[in-house]
Amino acid sequence: MRFMILVKATADSEAGKLPSTELMTAMGKFNEELVNAGVLLAGEGLHPSARGARIHFDGASRTVTDGPFSETRELVAGFWLIQVKSKEEAIEWMKRCPNPFDVPSDIEIRQVYEMSDFGEAATPEVVAREEALRARL
Numbered sequence: 001m002r003f004m005i006l007v008k009a010t011a012d013s014e015a016g017k018l019p020s021t022e023l024m025t026a027m028g029k030f031n032e033e034l035v036n037a038g039v040l041l042a043g044e045g046l047h048p049s050a051r052g053a054r055i056h057f058d059g060a061s062r063t064v065t066d067g068p069f070s071e072t073r074e075l076v077a078g079f080w081l082i083q084v085k086s087k088e089e090a091i092e093w094m095k096r097c098p099n100p101f102d103v104p105s106d107i108e109i110r111q112v113y114e115m116s117d118f119g120e121a122a123t124p125e126v127v128a129r130e131e132a133l134r135a136r137l
Contacts, residue, residue: 002041002083002112003090007100009075014048014068019101026098034082039093043080073106087111 019027034040049067056063069075078100084090090109099105115122115130 001086001090002081002114003087004110004112005043005080005082005090005094006076006108006110007045007078008106008108009049009072009077010101010103010105011072012101012103013077014050014072014075016048016050023098023100023102027100030097033096034080034093039082039084041081041083043078045078046076049075081112 031040031043034043049069052067052069054065054067054069056065082090082093084093087109094107094109097107100107115127118126
């Protein structure tokens, strides 16, 4: 099972405050544990939303809004993509994570859909196309 671990933004992360050397070192050690255990697929920090944009879809129309975005608690400051056997294992790994910020913060754990989760909508043709795209990656 793959899980996307979302590090929720804080006022400091949205202000562009960078982590301390101590936090960078602790996070590096945690990331090394994930790599050594063979569970880390990807992980990165994200720039503040002021440097981003959103695209709103309504039928065929597209509206682009530049950041920053006001609801900090709904924003993502970073992520990991891990592969583990269960949600419980993902939770156990993330409980070992250093606090990503110098203030209280949250990490959200969300399971990534697999093709098998889509039932009848995942026809053999859809599955074959997806597998071909992944092979090209």
